[in-house]
Amino acid sequence: MKKLTFLPILFSIVFYLNAQEANQNKPKLLIGVVVDQLRYDYLDKFSEDFGKGGFNRLIEEGFYARNVNYNYKPTYTGPGHASIFTGTTPSTHGIVGNNWYSRLEGKRVYCVELTDEEGNNYYSPERMKSRTIADEIRLFSNFKGKSYGVSLKDRGAILPAGHLANGAYWFDGKNGKWVSSDFYKESDTKWLNDFNSINFKEKYLSEDWELFAEEKTYAKSLADENPYEGELYEGSGVSFPYDLIKGFEKSGYDILKAIPQGNSMTLDIALSLIKANQLGEDEFLDFLSVSFSATDYVGHRFGVNSREVQDTYLRLDKDIARLLNFLDDNVGKENYLLFLTSDHGAGEVPLFLKEQSAPAGYIDAKLIRNKVEEELDKKYGEADWIEYFINFNLYFNKSALIEKSVNLSQLNTTVTSLLIEMEGIADVYHSERAINSSVYNQMTKNGLLASESGDLVILESPNYIIYSKTGSTHGSPYRYDTHVPLLFFGNEIEKGESYKPYDITDIIPTASAILKLPLPDGASGNVINEVLD
Structure with a gap:
């Protein structure tokens, strides 16, 4: 009888210990990293020039889904960010462009800008008709889990963080400050004021933008001086080095959006936010999206095959390594789940393709x-x-x-x-x-x-665009715009690789399965089971 009495107690102890272990293994922070205009081929093309701790670490230690595509047109930044984090397409979440024409309002509208009853414009995610995974984290934890978004672009910060976010922060190049919106109820912004007190001109613009690596490294890209690139600023020319102080005099703080230092600044504020808001430090799952936008501005200005684009990615690789090291040291690799992807790709400059006798043109x-x-x-x-x-x-x-x-x-x-x-x-x-x-x-x-x-x-038609004769753009349903990398990394993610076809809308169902969260209300994607196996 004593043995029979002891067994239920033993089972209870084992159950409790297993539950505790399972709880300890759950991530405390979900980080969604979006690299704006990251084409699928870049990670392989520049791999041997990357260090070991950034993109290559994600590939070597994480799960790489190599055949992920957007399953809709148009492939723009607003729809891309909304689709990644809602797990559905514009036909459901409603962000059908960065801008579009609203018949109801009788005007062109912007995806994260609205007008209040007094006629004042403000920024919010209200045009997005679906919730994001960040919203599900907030609801699941009874609002004890925190949600934030950071990007140089307002839409890159606002849409991922969702409707219930604590805050979203983006860079106001006109005033040289990181800003937010009254839509958010965040009360403690001392950390933001402290960050904005930094002399951004001195920290990020005091040195010229010169090639990061040896000249021979850039043989993968076009010659430095070519007719397919636009200028960084008026009178800058299209070849290295670029005088960033002159750029500041011409463009003000907006120059930071179109140079690699803009990505570094984005990471700097993201790390400040993590520390100040103690993300990943308690038992409730937190969320942070970090969207690196300078890559998109550089691609638009110089074209996907430019040295400027290659140099931007070599520098971003160092920032990705810095992010991972920070998370390891401050959150613990076992305590965070990270995914990295892109909101769209980009096409070759049609003028360049035409000169190579490939079909392309302008509409x-x-x-x-x-x-x-x-x-x-x-x-x-x-x-x-x-x-x-x-x-x-x-x-x-x-x-x-x-x-x-x-x-x-x-x-x-x-x-x-x-x-x-x-034609076209x-x-x-x-x-x-x-x-x-x-x-x-x-x-x-x-x-x-x-x-x-x-x-x-x-x-x-493929490679026909409505755009300037220099630089690259995106928006089509063709593979150069739809095919993007997807990497999962962190908490219990095993090294792996897959060439099976997946949609961009599969990211959030997969993350939700790992985190045992409800799916966002409009999610239409499927779980990538290979990540969980």
């Missing part, structure tokens, strides 16, 4: 609009037929349709016939017409929200 948005207006005037009579054209979305003026007794179906048919004959336009989507490719048709549908998107959506 003139004004020409499209004028030709459509002329064709509709000729067929139905003069009117202001187009209300707005943005992100390859055509919004028709419904008043003109009523006035001329033309229905939308007629208009769509007429305009489609015109557009598909134009591969196909057209509207409510009565599917794109010939089922893949691109579904990607287009995934990027649309009926109440926000245009009546007609243009599918551009």
Whole structure:
């Protein structure tokens, strides 16, 4: 009898110890790192020039999903950040561009800017119709877990941190300060004031931007002086070195957004935030998103094949190593889960491709609009037929349709016939017409929200862009824009690699499974089981 009495007590002790061990193994901090415009090929292309402690450490010690793609068009920063952290596409979360035309508001709107009843503009995530994983962390812990977002870009900070965040912080280049919004209820901002008291000009701009490595390292990139790059600032030229004090005199603190030092500053404030708010120090899971945006500004200005882009990544690698070392020392590798990915890729400069006899070119948005207006005037009579054209979305003026007794179906048919004959336009989507490719048709549908998107959506041909003749851009459904790296690292993540196809919307279901969290309300992705195995 004594033995039988002892057994339940023994089982209770074992259960308690196992529960304690499981609780101790749970991460205390989730960090989502987004490198803006990080193409998939960069991590391999520059691998031998990286150190051991940054990107290569993530690859060597973490799980690398090598075949992750965005499953919608348009591939822009706002939709990218929203999709990563909600686990769904613009058709659900509603961020259909960085900017778009709102019929309800009768104007072009910005993804994280709204107007209050008094007519004052403010920044918030309210245009996003889904919750993020950060919101689920807040709800799951009864608001004891903390949530923050940091980025040079407001949208890169605001969208990941979600609707229930403690705070989101971004860089105001006009005033040279890191700022937030009254939307957030964060009360203790002494740490932010302390950070803003740093002399950013002296710390980040006092030295010229020179090549970080030996000249021979940059053989992977185009020659320093080439016709495919734009200037860093007026009169800077397009070759190293760049005088950053002159850049400051021309552009003010905004110059920091377009140089590698902007990434270093982003990391510096992120580390200050972690320390000041004691992230990862108690039993409640905290969240931090860090979006490195300077990579995007550099890519847009100089092009994906430039030495400036390569140099920016060599320097960012050191910042990634610094981040990992800080987390190891201050949170403990067993206490954090980190994932790193990108909000989109980018394409080669079409001018460069054309000179190599590859198909590429430029689309003139004004020409499209004028030709459509002329064709509709000729067929139905003069009117202001187009209300707005943005992100390859055509919004028709419904008043003109009523006035001329033309229905939308007629208009769509007429305009489609015109557009598909134009160079650089591969196909057209509207409510009565599917794109010939089922893949691109579904990607287009995934990027649309009926109440926000245009009546007609243009599918551009590969490597045809609406952009300047220098620098690179993104937005298409093609692999150079959709294919991005995904790395999981930290708490109980085993080294691994996979070439199986996954969608960007699979990141949050996977992180949620690891952390045993409910999925965000709109999540449509699936768990990457290989990360958990």
